[in-house]
Amino acid sequence: EAGVAQSPRYKIIEKRQSVAFWCNPISGHATLYWYQQILGQGPKLLIQFQNNGVVDDSQLPKDRFSAERLKGVDSTLKIQPAKLEDSAVYLCASSPPRGVGTEAFFGQGTRLTVV
């Protein structure tokens, strides 16, 4: 079974520039998550999708971050404009339909450095 795919693996941008990350979840997984992991901290949930609808985006800085999940499969997370404090690893995860399993499976992440 293929895992969660993310791209790019690494990205360096200047502050005030924009950046986008892509995620392809495990086939059949209805729930998709974007997490932000700042160095030395645990992953922080940014947004949770159920199919292509948003379940929770309470911690997404909506003035600069946006995310979409088209057709309930792939997802993109965008930052515009980026700030220095956005430097982090952005992790995408997916989980199976409810009742099948409850753990989330993570991709390798995208390491963003804002200079």
Added chain:
Amino acid sequence: DQQVKQNSPSLSVQEGRISILNCDYTNSMFDYFLWYKKYPAEGPTFLISISSIKDKNEDGRFTVFLNKSAKHLSLHIVPSQPGDSAVYFCAASPSGTYKYIFGTGTRLKVLA
């Protein structure tokens, strides 16, 4: 407001001995708890979980204990192996949400 806390940033254990990683939580609505392991430059990997209706779950060398009254859970690794060296994250899910809230992690080093 840190709802899931891992108060030990690091832990060193001799190979073959027991590793005990601890996690405390504050939200009584959490009903499902998970442990993830993370190697450098990789995403977290699911290790073991426990529902709030249980107080123990075992999978090979890994056992998770849950003490609901103390809002505390622990992960025991017996025997510890050098390949277990990684960062371990505790996570909790509020009832009915399928949302995972993570602690700050504990870096385990198993010494050969």
